[in-house]
Amino acid sequence: MNILIVEDNRELAVEVYDFLCNTGYICKIAKNCADALEEFGSNDYDAMLLDLGLPDGDGFEVLQAVRKTKSKIAVIVLTARGELDDRINGLHLGADDYLTKPFALTELAARLFAVIRRIHGFTLNNLSIHGFLLQLQDYKVSFNEVPINLTKKEFDIFQYLVLNKNRVITRLQLTEHIWGDILEVNSDSNFIDVHVRNLRKKLDKHTSIDWFETVRNVGYRINE
Amino acid sequence: MAIFNALTRLLVILVLWLMLPILVENVVYRHINNGLIEKKKKFIDNLNQKEINDFIENQDDSTETYSQFSTLHSEFLVLSRVPIKPHQKKTSFSNEYRIIEGEENEYRILQHHFTYENEDYQLEIGSSLSEVKDLTFIIKLFIIIVLVVILLVTFLADTFYIEYLLKPFYKIIDTKIRRVNEPELFDHTPIKAKSRDFRELDLVLNQMMDRIAELFKKEKQFISNVSHELLTPIALLKNKLENLLQNDSLDDNAVDKIAGSLKTLDMLKKIINNLLLISRIENNQYEANENINFQEIINDLQEDLQDRIDDKGIQFVNKVEYDFVFRGNKTLIHILIYNLVTNAIKYNKPDGKIVVFDEFLENQYSISITDSGIGLTESQIENIFNRFARVSSDQEGQGLGLAIAKSIAAFHHIEIKVTSVLNQGTSFVLLFPETPKHN
Numbered sequence: 001m002n003i004l005i006v007e008d009n010r011e012l013a014v015e016v017y018d019f020l021c022n023t024g025y026i027c028k029i030a031k032n033c034a035d036a037l038e039e040f041g042s043n044d045y046d047a048m049l050l051d052l053g054l055p056d057g058d059g060f061e062v063l064q065a066v067r068k069t070k071s072k073i074a075v076i077v078l079t080a081r082g083e084l085d086d087r088i089n090g091l092h093l094g095a096d097d098y099l100t101k102p103f104a105l106t107e108l109a110a111r112l113f114a115v116i117r118r119i120h121g122f123t124l125n126n127l128s129i130h131g132f133l134l135q136l137q138d139y140k141v142s143f144n145e146v147p148i149n150l151t152k153k154e155f156d157i158f159q160y161l162v163l164n165k166n167r168v169i170t171r172l173q174l175t176e177h178i179w180g181d182i183l184e185v186n187s188d189s190n191f192i193d194v195h196v197r198n199l200r201k202k203l204d205k206h207t208s209i210d211w212f213e214t215v216r217n218v219g220y221r222i223n224e
Numbered sequence: 225m226a227i228f229n230a231l232t233r234l235l236v237i238l239v240l241w242l243m244l245p246i247l248v249e250n251v252v253y254r255h256i257n258n259g260l261i262e263k264k265k266k267f268i269d270n271l272n273q274k275e276i277n278d279f280i281e282n283q284d285d286s287t288e289t290y291s292q293f294s295t296l297h298s299e300f301l302v303l304s305r306v307p308i309k310p311h312q313k314k315t316s317f318s319n320e321y322r323i324i325e326g327e328e329n330e331y332r333i334l335q336h337h338f339t340y341e342n343e344d345y346q347l348e349i350g351s352s353l354s355e356v357k358d359l360t361f362i363i364k365l366f367i368i369i370v371l372v373v374i375l376l377v378t379f380l381a382d383t384f385y386i387e388y389l390l391k392p393f394y395k396i397i398d399t400k401i402r403r404v405n406e407p408e409l410f411d412h413t414p415i416k417a418k419s420r421d422f423r424e425l426d427l428v429l430n431q432m433m434d435r436i437a438e439l440f441k442k443e444k445q446f447i448s449n450v451s452h453e454l455l456t457p458i459a460l461l462k463n464k465l466e467n468l469l470q471n472d473s474l475d476d477n478a479v480d481k482i483a484g485s486l487k488t489l490d491m492l493k494k495i496i497n498n499l500l501l502i503s504r505i506e507n508n509q510y511e512a513n514e515n516i517n518f519q520e521i522i523n524d525l526q527e528d529l530q531d532r533i534d535d536k537g538i539q540f541v542n543k544v545e546y547d548f549v550f551r552g553n554k555t556l557i558h559i560l561i562y563n564l565v566t567n568a569i570k571y572n573k574p575d576g577k578i579v580v581f582d583e584f585l586e587n588q589y590s591i592s593i594t595d596s597g598i599g600l601t602e603s604q605i606e607n608i609f610n611r612f613a614r615v616s617s618d619q620e621g622q623g624l625g626l627a628i629a630k631s632i633a634a635f636h637h638i639e640i641k642v643t644s645v646l647n648q649g650t651s652f653v654l655l656f657p658e659t660p661k662h663n
Binding site for chain 1: 497
């Protein structure tokens, strides 16, 4: 999943970046409003960590612009201010959560995880679909308590499709969210099919998976 | 500057010195000639037969001449009866050696022919030149000493004074021009200069730099505007199309068309991003102050690209073994190598090979990325780094990857060499600068 870290303090940004990358997210850092808006335009982000005091403006401007596009992006505001006004203002403009600096990285990860889940309409820590249970925090999948051995990429694909259940997810979207920003124009995405094929084979051993659809040449969909 | 001045001065002095004897002689001879003419005039005016007879009779020998010498032989006067030849000049000057009372000296001699009471006479009045010669020598010596002293003094004065005068000039060159890589870093503090010219130069330079900085700023602004103004609608459009795709009532044809549009949008977005990336690199908008370890970069890349490498059945051989640390922009270097490797994947044969290899060539670190692909012809090699160039018409790809690679390499002063054998493969070699340079 793609996370945009909007933070002008480079040290803090790198710290968060390293931590989230190790947790399994694909991250990018934007150091000011302009960079953030541009990144937001050029990539499909699942979540954004937004610092309010940016060198070229207020983080709220970014938040407003992002919300105007009506995209499903989780926004957590990071701020040193902590004042009540900001909180109300932020939540009013559509921030999904708040963290006051300084914060523990584990706290950040937990909040991020919760917000992403909530946005996709899940309330539990684990996603379940047709008897499969995805334990998001430790990347485990099981079927009726029988563990299934998935690779990291297979897990990511499965999780992303489940989070966006009942939606057609194109190959391009999958590449972007799981492999990250590929600069190359017209890169072939056959390798996605390989991973999906393997994933389906592994799932198919346990139960019929006709709910795991291939949508023509376009992409995939998991129906509830 | 000072040396050039001294040389021209030396030349002038040499010319003067060479002209000196002629000048001195001219002046001295004219002076002597005038004296001689004066004496002649006095002699002729006071002339009478008795005097002539006195002169000639006192003569011991029979040559009928009369000579009179001053003491020390500095002057003499000789009168003799000599018939005047026709067409002979009445008065003439000459330098001649004469032996007078056993002593040979050079004299300036006035020869005057005249007729007195039907008798032709020749009058010779001489003035010794030996003193004049001595005098000329002393003058020459004196002048040469003075000239040499002047030369030395002016040379030293020039050197120091010019240095002092030009100090602001060199300061302007150093602080305002040489050390400025980016207009934004330009130092606007005025240079302290006594001379108005340099203050003006400084002022004009400042103004020029302001204009350049303004243009730079505008370009950056433009790039940022373009990216925001173009990419935001693309993102919006993409969201809309993706939502449209969820509509179950769509027929297959419509789904295909939407998917096609999404693909085109994605391509558009990537082209814009790539062009912006090139502009930013060429606009020096990146910092180059990170330590980059190539082992790490190659390992990360291999991990990222493993799926695509496997998909083509390519064998990826990583032979990078040196712990070379390069100072630059990590993101850009990552993109540089990423682009070369994806290029090697794209143009490889199925079940081909990619070898990444590093070595030190005479202290210069280099990394080569070699594929076993279709290879390139000479004319193709010339074009591959151009924007939107593509190797063959049947391959897709907008050909920006290598243009970006070239910009990044230029930004880091890295040289890219390409060697290729048709149908056997291509090798891209990155030659790193010996002393890491960065902007």
